[in-house]
Amino acid sequence: MSTVTFRVFRGDRNGGELKDYTIEVQEGMVVLDAIHQIQAEQAPDLACRWNCKAGKCGSCGAEVNGKPTLMCMTRLDTLDTSKPVTVRPMKTFPVIRDLATDVKWNYEANKKIKPFTPAPNTDWIMFQEDVDRVQEFRKCIECFLCQNVCHVLREHDEKTGFIGPRLLVRTASLEMHPLDVENRLDMLKNEGGIGYCNITKCCTEVCPEHIHITDNAIIPLKERVVDEYYDPILGFFRRLFGSKKQTQAPSSGQAADD
Amino acid sequence: MSTKPVTGIESRKTDRQDAWWIEPLFTVLSLGLFGLYAFWVALNRQHYEYGPYLSPFYSIPLPGVHAKDLDWLAISPAFLVLWIPLGFRATCYYYRKAYYRAFFWDPPACAVPELRKAYKGERAFPFVLNNLHRYFWYLSVPVVAFLWYDAIKAFFFEDGFGIGVGSLIMLGNVILLSYYTFSCHAWRHLAGGCLNCMSKHKTRYTLWQRISRINESHGFWGVVSMLSVWFTDVYIRLCSMGTITDIRLF
Numbered sequence: 001m002s003t004v005t006f007r008v009f010r011g012d013r014n015g016g017e018l019k020d021y022t023i024e025v026q027e028g029m030v031v032l033d034a035i036h037q038i039q040a041e042q043a044p045d046l047a048c049r050w051n052c053k054a055g056k057c058g059s060c061g062a063e064v065n066g067k068p069t070l071m072c073m074t075r076l077d078t079l080d081t082s083k084p085v086t087v088r089p090m091k092t093f094p095v096i097r098d099l100a101t102d103v104k105w106n107y108e109a110n111k112k113i114k115p116f117t118p119a120p121n122t123d124w125i126m127f128q129e130d131v132d133r134v135q136e137f138r139k140c141i142e143c144f145l146c147q148n149v150c151h152v153l154r155e156h157d158e159k160t161g162f163i164g165p166r167l168l169v170r171t172a173s174l175e176m177h178p179l180d181v182e183n184r185l186d187m188l189k190n191e192g193g194i195g196y197c198n199i200t201k202c203c204t205e206v207c208p209e210h211i212h213i214t215d216n217a218i219i220p221l222k223e224r225v226v227d228e229y230y231d232p233i234l235g236f237f238r239r240l241f242g243s244k245k246q247t248q249a250p251s252s253g254q255a256a257d258d
Numbered sequence: 259m260s261t262k263p264v265t266g267i268e269s270r271k272t273d274r275q276d277a278w279w280i281e282p283l284f285t286v287l288s289l290g291l292f293g294l295y296a297f298w299v300a301l302n303r304q305h306y307e308y309g310p311y312l313s314p315f316y317s318i319p320l321p322g323v324h325a326k327d328l329d330w331l332a333i334s335p336a337f338l339v340l341w342i343p344l345g346f347r348a349t350c351y352y353y354r355k356a357y358y359r360a361f362f363w364d365p366p367a368c369a370v371p372e373l374r375k376a377y378k379g380e381r382a383f384p385f386v387l388n389n390l391h392r393y394f395w396y397l398s399v400p401v402v403a404f405l406w407y408d409a410i411k412a413f414f415f416e417d418g419f420g421i422g423v424g425s426l427i428m429l430g431n432v433i434l435l436s437y438y439t440f441s442c443h444a445w446r447h448l449a450g451g452c453l454n455c456m457s458k459h460k461t462r463y464t465l466w467q468r469i470s471r472i473n474e475s476h477g478f479w480g481v482v483s484m485l486s487v488w489f490t491d492v493y494i495r496l497c498s499m500g501t502i503t504d505i506r507l508f
Contacts, residue, residue, distance in 0.1 A: 066273030066369055086273045091369075127457035151365040156377045178455045195381035198358045199351050202368035215443070215473065219351055222389075223447035230389035 001026055004076065005084040006034055008046065013094045019043075020084060025076055031087065032060050032071035035099070047098040055208050058143030062099050063088045068145045068206045090148040103144050109163045112191050113171050117182035130178035136216060137173035139209040142166065146203035146213060152196045162193035165203035165213050172217035175224065185228045194218070194225055270371050278367035285360035289353075292484055299491060300336035303329075305498035306491070310412045311424040313491045314431060315340065319404045339401065346398045347484075349391035351443045352477040392444040402439050405432045421508040427493050431486040438479035441472040 005022045021038045032050055039046050051057035053072045060071040065079060065086050079085055093101035146165040152158045163171075171188060174180050188194045203213045211217070227234055272278070299306070299315045306313040306325065315336045316325035328335035347353050358364045365372045380388050409432040412425040439445075450466025453459055472479070496502045 063273065063369065065275050067276075068369055080275060083275070088273065129456040129463055130454070132456075149368050151372060152377070152379065154369070155365065155372045156375075158377075176454055178457075180454070193379075193381075195386070196377075196379035198364055198379050198385070199354045200358050200365065200368075201355050202365070205368050212474075214351075219443045220447055220451050223392075223444060224452065226389045226392065227452060230386075231392065 002081070004034070004081040006038060007084040007086045008035070008038065008043075008099070009088045009095075010043075010046070010098055011095065012097050016095070016098075018086065018088075025081070027077070029076050030072055031062075031064050031069075031074045031076065031079075031085070034076065034085075035071060035087065047096070047100045049100045056141055058141035058208075061090050061101075061143045061145050061148065063090065063148075068149045070143060070145070070208050073208055090144070092148040092150075092154045093144070103147075105159055106142075106144055106147060106164070106166065109159070109167055110170070112163060112187055113167060113174065114182045114184055114187065116174055116177065116180055118179045119181045122179055124179070126178055133176050133216065134173045136211055137169050139211055140166065140169055141209060143208060145206045145208065149202040149206045150197075151200065151202065152193075158193065158196060161191065162196045163191075165197075165218065168192070168194065168197070168221060169211065169213055169217045172221050175221065185225055188221055189225050189229055194222055197222070272370045274367070274370060278370055282360035282363075282366050285356045288481070288484075289357065289360070292488060295488060296340060299495075300334045300340055303334050303336075305495045306336075308424065308494050308497040308504065309422075310415055311422075311428060311494045311497070311504075312408050312411075313494050314405055314408075314428075314435075314487050315491055317401070317404050317408050319401045342394065342397045342401050346391075346394040346439075347480070349388045349394055350476075350480060351391070352480045354388060355477075391442075392448065395439070395442050395444050398439050402432065402435055405435060408432075415506075420506055423505045423507065424493060424497060426507075427486075427490050431483075431490040434479065434483040434486045437472060438476070438483040441469065441476045441479050443473065443476065446470060446473050 001024050003022055004025045005020050007018045007020050010016050010019045021042050023034060023037050023041065025034060025037075030053075032048075032053060035046065035048050039048070048060065048062075048071075050060040050072065052059070055070055055073040058070070061068065062071050063069070063086075064071065064074050068090065071087070076085075087099065089095050089099045089101045090103075093103050093105065096102050144166060146169075147153055150164050152162050153164050168188075171184055171192065174182065175184055184192075197218055199214055199219065201214045203218075204211070204215070207213055296315065299313070306316040312325070316339065318325055318328070318335060318338055319342070325335040328338070348357075359366055363373050364377065378385075380386055409425075409428040412428040413419060413421060415422070446466065446469040449469055450456065450459065450462040453462060453466075456463040456466070493502075497504045
């Protein structure tokens with residue numbers, strides 16, 4: 001058993017301060033355990049969102065020693081506990097109180113993405129090789145750590161013209177779906193703002209589900225946008241032979257949310 | 259219990275305690291030194307050939323044209339080659355990550371604050387040109403093909419077939435360059451990534467799977483192939499200058 005000091009943000013959207021709490025820790029503890037111990041012993045009013053303690057609900061996202069992470073998946077023995085451990089809320093989103101942030105912007109931005117749209121009279125048989133890529137994206141637990149670390153949202157607060165890595169992953173899961181016929185490339189280029197992404201891969205680095213966000217979702221989407229808007233030779237052949245891609249949803253209105 | 263106020267100035271700092279600055283520093287040093295070396299080699303116009311060995315910097319991607327035949331050019335023949343790999347690497351998705359982090363600090367590392375406020379990403383000139391990556395890939399394929407030709411030629415000495423240390427270095431170099439070129443994200447997209455129904459395109463699906471496997475290490479191939487180009491040129495240069503002797507193994 002040893003003693004560790006945690007420097008935890010206390011405050012709300014108007015500001016706050018870092019407060020030091022020194023507790024006794026045991027082998028195997030994670031940061032969320034330490035926060036719970038601080039709640040139990042020293043600060044019962046410390047606000048923190050959590051649910052599963054198993055890295056599957058995506059609720060306890062925070063910044064531990066400056067790194068966006070899930071508190072329940074960050075073991076204390078991976079940190080240098082000889083110095084105070086800093087725990088702050090996710091920087092990109094407004095603080096509600098202490099470590100709890102308001103992530104509702106993500107759900108608003110999600111409305112820009114057209115829902116899953118199958119062709120009329122779709123034959124619902126799919127093969128595994130058709131859905132391998134999409135299944136990786138379905139692992140997302142919506143912890144929004146990727147949104148938090150993305151410098152376009154975090155540093156430049158570009159929340160009107162950019163949807164962020166999480167929603168680019170969702171768009172990829174729809175665009176690459178074998179039975180979807182909707183075209184979201186115009187949204188990606190314009191209000192989705194995929195051009196803001198400069199492939200610095202921080203979203204991939206922080207993803208607790210180890211989704212290859214950049215390599216398997218964002219870059220393939222960027223290449224699809226290049227197909228449509230930046231490749232003059234492909235554009236010439238598309239005009240010559242006609243595009244296979246549908247630009248309008250089918251009129252039968254079989255749209256359904258995924 | 260002590261308290262520490264959260265101030266505006268503090269928000270420009272990072273709480274990260276690890277050595278996040280090592281990666282951008284390594285990138286600045288490696289890309290900067292390689293760029294200076296490549297520029298010097300191109301201007302130098304000497305010692306790029308030794309026996310059957312030809313420096314990759316002077317491998318002209320035109321059939322029957324040797325760098326020696328272009329001595330009459332006002333500019334170095336190396337510049338006829340270098341713009342293609344330079345364009346390919348400058349628009350490469352791996353190198354984009356590396357130089358945006360290291361040279362532009364957009365951002366220098368994850369969750370580390372940036373220096374500048376204005377940011378347009380790849381929506382405006384000049385970085386919108388990164389969307390032309392696939393065109394540089396098209397141009398890079400013949401360059402690699404000519405490097406394979408040079409590597410095979412490096413096994414044929416004046417007295418016939420043989421294996422020298424230089425032959426193996428040139429072969430290793432072109433293998434690494436091939437891995438880098440054919441693990442490209444744009445090629446992965448063109449080969450099969452653009453499809454939604456893989457089951458209807460079995461051959462392209464298999465190709466896409468194989469590219470995807472080596473694509474996972476695209477950054478690794480990018481760095482080691484750059485180092486191997488440097489090493490191959492240094493080896494041939496030192497042999498040509500008489501500083502070292504090429505060893506014939508066979």
